[in-house]
Amino acid sequence: MKLDFFTLYITIVLLSFALAAIWAAIxxxxxxxxxxxxxxxxxxxxxxxxxxxxxxxxxxxxxKSGGWRSGRIPV
Incomplete structure (x- = not known):
């Protein structure tokens, strides 16, 4: 079984917003x-x-590419 990180990310976001809604109501x-x-x-x-x-x-x-201002585009 391979761990699906995208599902983990969605779970974290949805759970956090649900908890935020509960705490906002409180x-x-x-x-x-x-x-x-x-x-x-x-x-x-x-x-x-x-x-x-x-x-x-x-x-x-x-x-690694030198940052945003280096002018180099990361490959």
Whole structure:
């Protein structure tokens, strides 16, 4: 059985957005509960990281080619 990373990425993003929705509802209902806003923000950041996960290998190409401003196109 081969591990499918794309399914893992989708799972991370969907789970993070679901948790963010739950924490947003808690933060909305209990506005003085400051920790709920912190967890809401954390879940959004995890979701953003999950969205960027498939592109993690592109950063190696950018670094090896000399960066964005080098004028060289990575091959």
């Amino acid at each position: 933060a909305w209902q209990h506005r003085t509960f400051r920790v709920a806003r912190l967890w809401f923000t954390a879940c959004l950041l995890i979701a953003a990281g999950g969205i960027l996960l498939p592109f993690q290998h592109a950063s190696r190409v950018i670094v």
